[in-house]
Each structure stands twice: as C-alpha cells, then as structure tokens.
Amino acid sequence: MNTEKNIKKIIIKKPLTLDCGKTINNYPLAYETYGKLNEKKDNAILAFHALSGDQFVSGINPITNKNGWWSYLVGPNKSIDTNKFFVICANVIGGCMGSYGPSDVDPTTGKRLDTNFPVITINDMVNAQYNLLEFFKIDKLYCVTGGSMGGMQALQFVANYPNKSKTAIPIACSASHSAQNIALNELGRQAIMADQNWNKGNYFNANSSPAKGLAVARMAAHITYLSKKGLEEKFGRKLQERDNLKFSFDADFQIESYLRHQGSAFVDRFDANSYLYITRAMDYFDLIKQYNGNLSNAFKESKTKFFIISFTSDWLYPTSENKEIVIALNASGADVGFIEINSDKGHDSFLLDVPDFLKSIKNFIEANY
Amino acid sequence: MKKEFKIIAQLIENNTRVLDVGCGDGILMKYLKDNKNIDTRGLEISKNNVQICIGKGLAVIEGNAEKDLQQFPNSSFDYVILSQTLQAFYKPEKVINDLLRVANKAIVTIPNFGYWKVRSHLLFKGTMPITKNLPDEWYNTPNLHMCSIKDFFNFCSKKGIKLYKSIALHEQKTSNINKMNLNLKNLSSELGIFLIENEN
Numbered sequence: 096m097n098t099e100k101n102i103k104k105i106i107i108k109k110p111l112t113l114d115c116g117k118t119i120n121n122y123p124l125a126y127e128t129y130g131k132l133n134e135k136k137d138n139a140i141l142a143f144h145a146l147s148g149d150q151f152v153s154g155i156n157p158i159t160n161k162n163g164w165w166s167y168l169v170g171p172n173k174s175i176d177t178n179k180f181f182v183i184c185a186n187v188i189g190g191c192m193g194s195y196g197p198s199d200v201d202p203t204t205g206k207r208l209d210t211n212f213p214v215i216t217i218n219d220m221v222n223a224q225y226n227l228l229e230f231f232k233i234d235k236l237y238c239v240t241g242g243s244m245g246g247m248q249a250l251q252f253v254a255n256y257p258n259k260s261k262t263a264i265p266i267a268c269s270a271s272h273s274a275q276n277i278a279l280n281e282l283g284r285q286a287i288m289a290d291q292n293w294n295k296g297n298y299f300n301a302n303s304s305p306a307k308g309l310a311v312a313r314m315a316a317h318i319t320y321l322s323k324k325g326l327e328e329k330f331g332r333k334l335q336e337r338d339n340l341k342f343s344f345d346a347d348f349q350i351e352s353y354l355r356h357q358g359s360a361f362v363d364r365f366d367a368n369s370y371l372y373i374t375r376a377m378d379y380f381d382l383i384k385q386y387n388g389n390l391s392n393a394f395k396e397s398k399t400k401f402f403i404i405s406f407t408s409d410w411l412y413p414t415s416e417n418k419e420i421v422i423a424l425n426a427s428g429a430d431v432g433f434i435e436i437n438s439d440k441g442h443d444s445f446l447l448d449v450p451d452f453l454k455s456i457k458n459f460i461e462a463n464y
Numbered sequence: 465m466k467k468e469f470k471i472i473a474q475l476i477e478n479n480t481r482v483l484d485v486g487c488g489d490g491i492l493m494k495y496l497k498d499n500k501n502i503d504t505r506g507l508e509i510s511k512n513n514v515q516i517c518i519g520k521g522l523a524v525i526e527g528n529a530e531k532d533l534q535q536f537p538n539s540s541f542d543y544v545i546l547s548q549t550l551q552a553f554y555k556p557e558k559v560i561n562d563l564l565r566v567a568n569k570a571i572v573t574i575p576n577f578g579y580w581k582v583r584s585h586l587l588f589k590g591t592m593p594i595t596k597n598l599p600d601e602w603y604n605t606p607n608l609h610m611c612s613i614k615d616f617f618n619f620c621s622k623k624g625i626k627l628y629k630s631i632a633l634h635e636q637k638t639s640n641i642n643k644m645n646l647n648l649k650n651l652s653s654e655l656g657i658f659l660i661e662n663e664n
Contacts, residue, residue: 402518421525422535425505428481433525434514451515458519 101157102150102193103127107226114216114379124223125193126150126185129169130177132231138464139233140175141224141260142184143241143248146316146373147365149192150184153177158192159364167448174457179464180237183227187220187248189373191366195223198299198366209368210296217244217380221251228259237464240264240456242445243412244373247272247380250393250420254382257396262463264456266404266445269416270382270390270423276411279319280374283312287367296368309367310358317357322408322441326350390423401431402459404452406444432459465491467636468655472545472571475629475659476500480542483507483567485529486549490517497522505541507532530554533562541567548573548597548655551607560625564662569628573657576632578612578650597654613656614646620660629659 102125110120127150132139142152144164153169155162169175169182186194189212197212228236239249239260246268253263269276287293290308298304318326330350334340337347346352386392394401401424405417414435424431436452438444444452465473469492476482478500484493487506490513496502506524508514517524525532529546530553544567546559551574553559563570575597576582585593592602600606611619613632620627630641632653641649641656649656 400523425525425535425540426537428540430523431505431525432514432518432523433527434511434518435526437511451511455515455518458515462519462521 099193104193105226105230107223109226111219111222113213113219115213117213119195119213122188122195122223123193123199124185124188124195124226125190126183126227127152128184129153129182130180132181132233136231136233137235137237137261138179139181139183139231139236140238140240141227141236141252142169142182143221143224143239143245143252144184144187145241145243145245146370146377147313147361148245149190150186151192152182152184164446167446168453168456174453175240175460180460183231185224185227187373187376188223189215189220189369189376191369196366197296197368197372207297207299209299210371212368212372214375214379215372216376217247217251218255218385220376221248221255224248225252225256225259236260238262238264238460240266241268242266243268243442244377246412247377247382250382251380253397253399253401254386254393257394258398260399262400262402262459264402264404264459265417265420267406267409267412267417267442268420269380269412270393270420271384271416272378272380273416277378279316279411280378282315283374284371286311286315287371290367293367296371298367304362305367306359306362309362309365309370310355312370313361313365314354314358317354319411320441320443322410322439324408325439325441328439390419391427394424394427394429397427397429399429400463401429402455403431403433404445404455405433405435406438406440406442406449406452407435408439409442409444411442465495467638468547468573468633468657469495471631471633471638471657472547472573473500475571475657476502476543478502481505481540483536483541483544485533485544485546485563487513487517487522487524487545488547489513490520490522490524492545492547493517493522493524494520529559529562533559533566536566538565539568542569543567544570546570546572548575550574551610554608556609556611557623560623560660564625564660569659569661571657571659572616573655574611574613574616576613576650576653576656577610578614579654580651583651595654612650613641613653614650616656616658617641617646617650620658624663626661626663627658628661629657631657633657 148164151163153163186192246265249265287308290305293305333349335352405414421433493504514526582593632649633655634653
C-alpha cells in the first residue's frame with residue numbers, strides 16, 4: 096500500500112487504553128511536518144486529516160505524487176504560512192499510511208491484524224496523536240485544525256486537553272455524527288464487505304483486495320462531498336468523449352467517468368479495512384453524549400479561542416450542525432467566532448480553492464498569533 | 465470612532481462582558497477590548513464584516529439577531545449593544561426582550577424619526593424622508609419599524625423597562641432626555657441613545 100522509506104514514524108511506548116477497552120502500546124504513529132518549530136515553541140499547528148487523508152498536508156505527497164490534501168491552505172506564503180508556522184500532521188490510527196492500522200502485524204501471532212484490529216474512535220485517534228506534543232517537546236500548540244473528521248478531532252482534542260492549544264479551527268464538521276452520515280458510511284462499508292475479495296477482511300493473505308467494493312464506496316462518498324449545483328455546473332449532462340448516447344452501460348456521461356476515476360484512483364492508495372475502521376470511528380463520534388447530553392460541558396474548562404467555519408452548499412455537515420457547536424461554545428462563555436462561507440463546492444470546499452475560506456483562515460491565524 | 469460609539473463606550477464599565485449585536489466591522493468592539501479590558505462578543509449579519517472582525521482578532525459570529533440571540537444563555541453578559549438596528553427587525557419588541565434576557569443592561573440607539581428634518585421632509589416634500597441617518601429610499605431601506613425618541617421613551621415606560629440613561633445626540637453634542645424636555649429633544653435630535661434595564 097505504501098513505500099515505507101518516505102514515511103516518518105515514532106513508536107509510542109506509552110500504553111493507550113482505547114474506548115473499546117483494549118490497551119495498545121509500542122504502536123507506530125506516522126507523521127509529517129512543514130516549516131520550523133521556533134525557539135519559543137509557540138508556532139506549532141496540529142492539523143488533523145479527514146477520512147481519506149493522510150499526514151501529507153502540503154507539497155507533493157511522496158506516496159501518491161499528487162498535491163497534499165491541504166495544499167491550497169498550507170505552505171509557504173499560504174493562509175497557514177509555513178515560513179512562520181510549524182505544521183504537524185499524523186496519520187490517524189486505523190489508517191493506512193504508516194500509523195498503527197489493520198494492515199499491521201500482530202507480533203504474538205505473526206499475522207496481519209485485519210479485522211482483529213480493535214475498533215477505534217475519534218477519541219482514540221486524538222489521544223494517540225497527543226503523544227506528538229511530548230515528542231516535539233511542545234507545551235502548548237498555537238492551533239488545532241481540520242475539516243470534516245479532522246474537525247471532529249480538533250473538537251475532541253480541545254475537550255480532552257482544554258489548555259493545550261491556544262486556538263482551534265474546526266471546519267465543516269459536527270459534534271455528533273448524524274443518522275444520515277452513519278447511513279452513508281454504512282453504504283460504503285457494505286459495498287466493501289459485499290465484494291467477495293474482501294474475504295472477511297483477510298484479503299492480504301489471499302493476495303487480492305476488494306478493489307471494486309472500495310471503489311464503489313468511494314464513488315458514493317464522493318457524491319456526498321459535492322453539491323447539486325456544483326455537479327450541475329461542472330458536469331451537467333455533458334457526454335464523455337462522444338457525441339451521442341451509446342445505449343449501453345459504459346460511462347456515457349462525464350459525471351460517470353469522473354466518479355469511476357475517483358473510485359479507481361482511491362483503491363491505489365487506500366486500504367479497504369482502514370476505510371471500515373475509520374468510517375466506524377466517525378459514526379461512533381458523539382461528543383454530546385460523551386458529555387452527558389450537554390455539549391457545553393465539553394468546553395467548560397477551555398480557554399481556547401475557537402473559529403468555526405461551515406459552507407453554504409455542504410449537505411453532509413451542514414451549517415446547522417456546525418452552528419450547534421457555536422451555540423454550545425457560546426453557552427459555555429467560550430471565545431468563539433463563526434462564519435458560513437458561500438461556496439457551491441459542497442463539503443469538499445474546505446479542500447479546494449475557495450478564496451473566502453482561505454482568507455478567513457489567514458485572517459484568524461494572523462490576528463491571534 | 466464616531467461620537468455615538470464614544471458615548472456608548474462611556475456608558476460601559478471596565479472589565480465587563482459585552483455582546484455587540486450588529487457589530488459591523490468591529491470598531492466599537494475593538495475599542496472596548498483594547499481600552500476598557502472588556503471581554504467582547506459580536507453578532508453580525510454581513511459575511512464581509514465578519515471577515516473583517518475575525519481579521520481584527522474579535523470573537524464575532526455570523527448570524528441574525530432575531531434568530532441567533534436565543535442561543536445565548538440568560539444573563540450571560542453585563543451589557544448588550546444594539547446600535548441603530550432596532551428598526552430593521554421584524555419584531556423589535558421580541559428583540560428588546562431577548563437583549564434584556566441575555567444581558568443585565570442594554571444600550572439601544574435609534575435614528576430619531578421625530579427629528580425636525582425628517583418631519584419637514586415628509587411634511588413639505590410629501591415623500592419618505594431621506595437624511596444622513598436614513599439614507600435609503602422607501603423601496604430599498606432595510607428599516608421596517610421606524611420610531612422616534614418619544615416612541616421609544618413611551619415604549620419603555622409602557623413595558624416596565626427602566627431607562628437608566630437617555631441621551632440625545634445632535635451634531636456631536638449630547639444632552640440628557642427627561643420627561644420635561646422630551647418633546648423638544650424629540651424634535652431637535654438625530655439620534656437617541658438609551659441605557660435600559662428590566663425592572664424585575
């Protein structure tokens with residue numbers, strides 16, 4: 096799945112008791128950094144990646160040879176300027192870019208963990224990544240940020256470690272994964288598990304992978320990252336390299352071809368079991384329940400300055416869900432800013448060239464440093 | 465900073481918590497934060513202004529007072545400010561009630577529809593008044609419920625809202641409004657500034 100030589104890793108010795116009850120230790124955490132940590136160690140930003148992301152935030156991803164997932168936002172002279180800030184990002188546990196995940200080998204049996212990998216949560220991911228602060232000897236981060244599942248991690252981070260980050264920018268996320276989102280994730284998981292090659296998760300030994308199932312999962316998910324208007328504008332009913340319908344089930348329409356490409360490109364870089372585990376972690380995320388039905392309690396102890404951002408056309412994590420976070424923060428008296436960015440690009444807006452979004456992050460990051 | 469904001473700032477005690485409803489580009493918030501050690505929050509409807517405020521390091525949330533005031537808990541602020549916006553709401557009375565719910569004291573300023581220039585515009589020209597404080601045409605004004613200083617003064621006494629301070633502003637000059645001079649101030653002032661509190 097990945098070439099190890101380009102992946103930086105630390106082995107976390109400290110035991111971590113997961114929400115499922117199991118304890119893990121001596122597990123790998125893969126990470127990447129951008130920019131330099133200054134002498135005061137007050138310029139560190141911990142970025143959390145989303146479901147399909149990895150630690151390669153900016154520049155060229157050495158594994159995929161494509162731009163990092165947040166290249167528009169993070170880099171020299173970008174909104175999060177790496178000439179000034181030290182950006183750290185780790186692959187989440189459960190992932191497939193070098194951190195402890197289902198493709199790791201169980202030392203006691205010598206076999207891959209596959210579905211014996213424990214079911215992990217957003218809380219577990221964040222607690223694992225907290226070890227990075229100790230590794231870099233950073234007492235307090237300047238900012239924690241991320242979009243989608245990355246935003247959930249940012250919220251969980253502040254809830255778990257109330258005074259370990261000066262600011263937090265959770266983007267296009269929710270404090271409690273909605274029924275609609277659980278449903279969509281379940282669709283993806285069922286697509287993977289329905290692929291015969293999945294083989295109850297033991298496909299590594301069988302030397303084939305549930306590529307078709309994973310591709311369908313990705314295609315379905317990808318639709319949810321866009322908007323009706325965005326699809327209409329980008330594709331409409333345009334045909335793919337042909338003048339007329341072919342009266343077949345080939346990809347007649349550009350949108351079909353696009354989705355097929357998204358699906359097949361994804362299977363080259365992503366592990367199906369990781370997809371199951373990470374979507375499960377998102378579904379289990381319910382910060383409201385974790386704080387006994389009152390989200391404000393999650394932030395009661397925090398002096399962190401928040402900036403919540405949503406997008407008008409995001410129907411996966413709509414403004415209303417982001418606003419719930421704002422309301423909870425206001426109820427706890429927290430320092431919070433909020434903006435809904437106009438964009439037709441759907442949930443994916445946070446990854447794309449959306450000037451108002453890029454500007455808002457720059458404004459916040461610069462004003463509070 | 466404009467005179468109106470200077471007067472508002474003087475009405476607010478140092479080291480307090482203040483919510484500025486319709487905070488615009490955050491000039492007043494920034495002043496209160498920097499000069500009076502006030503913990504400020506803002507609510508603003510314009511995305512562009514929210515961007516400007518965020519760029520000043522201010523805690524401003526995008527929202528509409530008629531919908532979004534309800535998210536703030538009771539008495540979560542010492543003061544709430546509403547500058548020249550009351551007339552633009554669908555239900556001004558409900559907004560006033562909400563203001564006095566989230567804060568112990570509210571500072572409300574209103575462009576005075578009783579000002580003589582407004583009156584004479586309608587009287588002599590026979591068209592909807594356009595003045596410095598009311599620059600829009602009738603067909604594109606955001607204002608739905610215009611009132612005069614006298615209207616607001618009467619509203620407070622009718623609703624049992626305590627008027628701590630009533631200040632009239634005219635051409636940079638301020639004066640206190642009271643029952644005795646109400647009719648005069650209602651005629652001669654462009655703006656009314658009121659510090660109000662719930663009786664109960």
